[in-house]
Amino acid sequence: MIFSSAFNRLKQGLSKSRTQFSNRLSKLFTGSVPLTEDMLEQIEEILISADIGVELSMEIIEDLRKNFPLNQVVEMDAVVKFLKSDLMRRMDVEAGDIRSIDRPHVILVVGVNGTGKTTSIGKLSQHYISQGKKVLLVAGDTFRAAAIEQLAVWSERSGAELVRKEAADPSSVVYDALQSARQRDIDVVIIDTAGRLHTQKNLMIELDKIQRVVKKVIPEAPHETVLTIDATTGQNGLIQAMQFSEVTPVDHLFLTKLDGTAKGGIAIAIHHNLDIPVKYIGIGEQIDDIQDFDVVSYVEALFEVRSSD
Numbered sequence: 300m301i302f303s304s305a306f307n308r309l310k311q312g313l314s315k316s317r318t319q320f321s322n323r324l325s326k327l328f329t330g331s332v333p334l335t336e337d338m339l340e341q342i343e344e345i346l347i348s349a350d351i352g353v354e355l356s357m358e359i360i361e362d363l364r365k366n367f368p369l370n371q372v373v374e375m376d377a378v379v380k381f382l383k384s385d386l387m388r389r390m391d392v393e394a395g396d397i398r399s400i401d402r403p404h405v406i407l408v409v410g411v412n413g414t415g416k417t418t419s420i421g422k423l424s425q426h427y428i429s430q431g432k433k434v435l436l437v438a439g440d441t442f443r444a445a446a447i448e449q450l451a452v453w454s455e456r457s458g459a460e461l462v463r464k465e466a467a468d469p470s471s472v473v474y475d476a477l478q479s480a481r482q483r484d485i486d487v488v489i490i491d492t493a494g495r496l497h498t499q500k501n502l503m504i505e506l507d508k509i510q511r512v513v514k515k516v517i518p519e520a521p522h523e524t525v526l527t528i529d530a531t532t533g534q535n536g537l538i539q540a541m542q543f544s545e546v547t548p549v550d551h552l553f554l555t556k557l558d559g560t561a562k563g564g565i566a567i568a569i570h571h572n573l574d575i576p577v578k579y580i581g582i583g584e585q586i587d588d589i590q591d592f593d594v595v596s597y598v599e600a601l602f603e604v605r606s607s608d
């Protein structure tokens with residue numbers, strides 16, 4: 300299971316975070332050294348700097364303190380193994396895949412500008428097409444012609460169908476798209492939207508309108524509203540997810556750009572602190588740089604460090 304190629308790709312995607320852990324831990328554990336209070340503090344600092352979160356990092360250090368007596372020689376591998384299992388114990392493992400038997404399954408993708416909505420939609424479409432599903436993308440970001448073009452490129456890459464309408468109201472595009480999805484026997488509809496901040500009132504009202512139009516055509520939809528969060532913004536991403544979800548309903552998070560940060564712990568912080576599950580992660584700019592978030596594999600990949608690294 301965890302030695303699959305998907306796991307190797309995850310490890311590769313998290314290499315910045317892992318190298319940081321590895322380098323800093325290796326410096327602490329040179330040769331056979333007894334564990335000191337200062338080392339515990341530095342391990343805590345390493346966890347915090349990876350954006351696992353202050354509170355969780357402190358709790359983990361307390362667990363470490365209980366399990367490893369001070370002033371006794373300890374191997375780095377043993378500490379890393381402990382950190383891994385302690386983190387996993389603290390996480391509830393959640394599975395993630397399409398459960399809905401409704402067709403079409405409608406996914407609405409929302410988020411702040413530039414957090415990776417359109418790219419992630421490209422990846423999601425490929426993900427579902429590779430499962431034999433028929434996918435339709437909806438260009439709901441009608442403000443910029445370039446945004447529609449960008450989605451069109453992803454639809455060509457993945458082989459998904461596309462509904463677009465220049466200079467139209469986003470909710471009218473969505474309405475047309477859902478009607479045609481039914482006629483065309485589509486399995487998964489993924490709606491792209493323009494970037495917005497939770498404070499932009501008009502844009503949030505527009506999002507509301509999109510939700511209502513979706514419901515008008517398919518009352519139980521959207522089956523998932525996915526919020527993209529840019530992992531490189533670290534703890535701000537966590538705050539963004541909290542604020543956004545207070546204004547509009549969010550079912551799942553798509554944590555993007557994890558390959559671009561040494562603070563990969565943010566996925567764990569979000570998982571630990573928010574009720575909204577992280578369902579997908581983005582680990583690169585290519586179409587297949589997407590994975591379902593599985594906290595066990597994630598922690599394994601993040602802490603895959605050896606004293607010889």
Ligand SMILES: Nc1nc2c(ncn2[C@@H]2O[C@H](COP(=O)(O)OP(=O)(O)OP(=O)(O)O)[C@@H](O)[C@H]2O)c(=O)[nH]1
Nearest residue numbers: 412413414415416417418494555556581582583584
């Ligand atoms: N390294 C890396 N880059 C990513 C990832 N996901 C998205 N990006 C990049 O992030 C940038 C913004 O992505 P978009 O998909 O255009 O973001 P958006 O949220 O649709 O942006 P707006 O529509 O302008 O709000 C692009 O350069 C993407 O290639 C990822 O997982 N890893």
Ligand SMILES: [Mg+2]
Nearest residue numbers: 416417440446
């Ligand atoms: Mg976009």
